[in-house]
Amino acid sequence: MHPKVGSLLSKFPRVELVRWETPIQYLPRVSRKLGVDVYVKRDDLTGFGIGGNKVRKLEFLLGDAVAKGCDTVITTGAVHSNHAFVTALAAKSLGLDAVLVLYGKEQLKGNYLLDKLMGIETRVYDVERTSELWPIAQKVAEELRNAGKKPYLIPAGGASPVGTLGYVRAAGEIYSQIRQLGVEFDSVVDAVGSGGTLAGLLLGSTIIDAPWQVVGIDVGGFVEGLNERVKNLALEAAELMGLSVDVPEPKIYDYGFGAYGKIVREVAELIRFVGTSEGIILDPVYTGKAFYGLMELAEKGELGESVLFIHTGGFPGVFHYGEEMLETIKKP
């Protein structure tokens, strides 16, 4: 861990959910295909529940909830939400209750099946996008307060200054790993949904004065005004840490293929290529689109000679959208 990052974060309550440094793995076949060295940080293996990037944010979010004596966690998302499921699972593992405020078609697949399997309370509403759920979540919180509960509200994706600390810490972890591996990166690339992961990587990379550029791949307009939101999240997290830093403008590319959650053949085929050539499973909503963007940008020379992809998880999405992916993929 980078000593400055470790020291700055030590004052924040954190529950340990990420039990180890996630490995950084070289991808020989992808690298050969691109003529660029591509590595992946296996944050799909963070080690709690389905893993993924949310676990890092939840260490600080649930640490804050416990420190404040809260007894029920409320968060929002689509019914396929990775964030919602792992948030509720982590809350339960700490003896807290959880209520998920969701939208979308209720199908016993992927994360929604896991929600039910784990006995998690879900409330599904007829709205079009996650942002419409926040006022509803606030009403649920009021209902619980009136029932004598002490709720802790977590925004979609855990995208708050406290949640952002999770990827500030990840940047400090990457710093210590590259020294052990003897590698350098020109770019660190991450899938962007609610923006918190990218904000944390941006702030953490600034704190450690990292040589790499931080690049976000927007997977489909999940959030309006994403660049400004990521920058503001990073600055608010810096303020929370007692820092005055100049965070660079976020570099975000749109590879949403037209809409958040839209399943497309190109991504389904890429998921098959990366799976069969490197043994790494990407998902059709986040990491598959992000890796597609990484490969296209690398081929254009936008990412330099050595690139680190943050595998942020999302595996249940394969089981939510698997049939649709097969329908789109070209027959072998």
Ligand SMILES: Cc1ncc(COP(=O)(O)O)c(C=O)c1O
């Ligand atoms: C698997 C996966 N990867 C990446 C992301 C993007 O992370 P963030 O919401 O921090 O932008 C999400 C959620 O948004 C996700 O579930």
Ligand SMILES: NC1(C(=O)O)CC1
């Ligand atoms: N990744 C997000 C989720 O709900 O899983 C969009 C935050």
